[in-house]
Ligand SMILES: Nc1ncnc2c1ncn2[C@@H]1O[C@H](COP(=O)(O)OP(=O)(O)OP(=O)(O)O)[C@@H](O)[C@H]1O
């Protein structure tokens with residue numbers, strides 16, 4: 252078996268004040284190197300919540316979460332920020348590019364955050380990534396001037412710029428047509444194969460899920476099949 | 478810091494209209510402050526300059542009624558009691574001693590012994606009262622700058638040669654080289670030769686004052702070796718009350734008058750004018766600060782999605798807050814620079830339009846402008862503290878969840 256990337260045990264997350272909603276109710280999950288996995292499940296079952304915990308956007312209320320053997324809850328705010336910057340990449344359901352920057356700059360943002368300055372190698376890599384996602388002609392376009400599918404592909408390139416070991420994608424094709432959806436998944440698979448990046452993708456599309464190495468099914472804050 | 482600056486600049490550039498409006502607001506605030514404070518300080522400076530520029534800051538006079546002193550001493554000077562000598566009943570006898578002490582005083586930049594009298598000039602049938610100041614030119618120059626203010630003739634005040642003002646020269650129709658007859662209460666008219674005409678840029682002085690040699694004036698007014706007063710200028714005119722007070726205890730027998738005491742009303746008016754300027758400035762700064770603060774607070778809400786994304790990509794809390802601190806700083810700094818330029822422009826226009834007739838000369842206080850700009854920049858940064866904190870504490874999930 253591949254090396255272990257993430258190990259979550261008995262993850263619990265509650266929302267709300269007086270009336271608490273258990274978004275996650277004791278989730279155990281292991282994700283290995285280079286894995287290409289999907290999470291499926293009905294709306295409100297806790298898929299996004301789980302992804303946010305894995306990506307250190309939020310902290311669990313209970314349970315333990317380790318990345319390469321390091322407990323995330325023991326990290327400081329700044330260490331978590333560095334973890335988000337270098338070790339994981341996010342692709343969100345809604346594209347979430349910064350409209351103030353052009354396509355290339357959006358892709359470069361995580362590398363700027365990491366090093367604080369423009370780096371020639373990263374610049375080259377960003378252009379390569381944009382070519383890889385088929386946007387060679389749109390490099391200098393302002394983020395707002397791109398179509399939904401193009402923005403989605405820019406955000407995939409952005410998730411990959413710092414060569415993370417894990418990419419978390421929350422319904423990355425949620426508002427794309429089926430043909431574009433197909434293209435994006437092909438792209439993610441190819442990247443996973445070529446770069447050895449692990450992917451964990453939330454999707455509603457069973458057809459897409461069938462093509463993943465592993466399907467994790469959730470319901471009511473628990474994993475019901477894996 | 479570089480990345481934060483880059484993002485801050487992009488945020489400001491992206492919200493162009495908003496940025497321009499708040500910049501304009503800051504610039505107007507700064508320019509109003511600069512305009513106001515420059516105008517007021519120039520006005521005050523010229524008022525003070527008019528009051529003390531070419532006048533004594535401190536005057537030492539005899540306190541005692543001369544008659545009383547003579548009676549006390551019971552000396553042969555009793556004879557002086559006879560006759561009409563009211564103008565001469567005061568006088569400093571021991572002035573050379575005082576002068577010697579003044580010489581050693583570091584705070585005192587100039588002093589000039591003075592004999593004063595008010596003779597009459599008969600001109601085309603009318604009597605004109607003038608004020609004779611008996612001085613030694615070298616001493617008086619250090620207070621009145623007489624020599625450099627001679628507009629015609631020569632700066633000579635020796636023997637029977639005297640200096641008169643431009644206005645008096647005009648009124649009497651006497652040029653340099655002309656002759657003036659002075660009538661004193663003591664006796665016959667005495668003729669003097671006008672050697673030069675001065676312009677001390679003060680209407681009253683130019684029309685009534687005559688400068689004459691000290692010894693000649695002593696003789697004219699029959700004062701013997703006495704003088705009327707010692708006029709003193711000090712390094713810092715605003716310290717004159719303190720210096721005068723020290724001298725009062727050193728020579729309690731003489732009367733010491735300082736200009737601040739004599740111009741108390743003027744100084745009170747000036748200081749209340751200054752405090753109302755400060756009050757206006759304070760509220761302008763407050764308004765500017767609140768403006769920046771509210772614009773940035775709105776901006777944090779508008780940009781919450783962007784901040785969330787940036788945090789998800791690894792931007793730290795500190796960076797997230799610095800992005801807004803920098804925006805506040807940049808707005809304050811750029812607004813101050815533009816505002817300073819605008820303020821100077823306003824002053825120039827004000828002068829061009831001739832509205833500043835009452836202000837003879839605008840003196841730009843660069844230090845003061847720097848201070849106003851600095852305070853506005855600091856206020857801009859302070860105004861961004863709260864928005865910056867909100868940005869730091871923004872939960873990235875909240876922003877990302879809502880598309
Ligand atoms: N910020 C929040 N505050 C309160 N409750 C929340 C919050 N976020 C999520 N929840 C609740 O937690 C549960 C799980 O939400 P989650 O977003 O993880 O679902 P999901 O599986 O991603 O659903 P969907 O497929 O619709 O995106 C839901 O019942 C939701 O109402």
Ligand SMILES: [Mg+2]
Pocket residue numbers: 298299300421
């Ligand atoms: Mg979701």
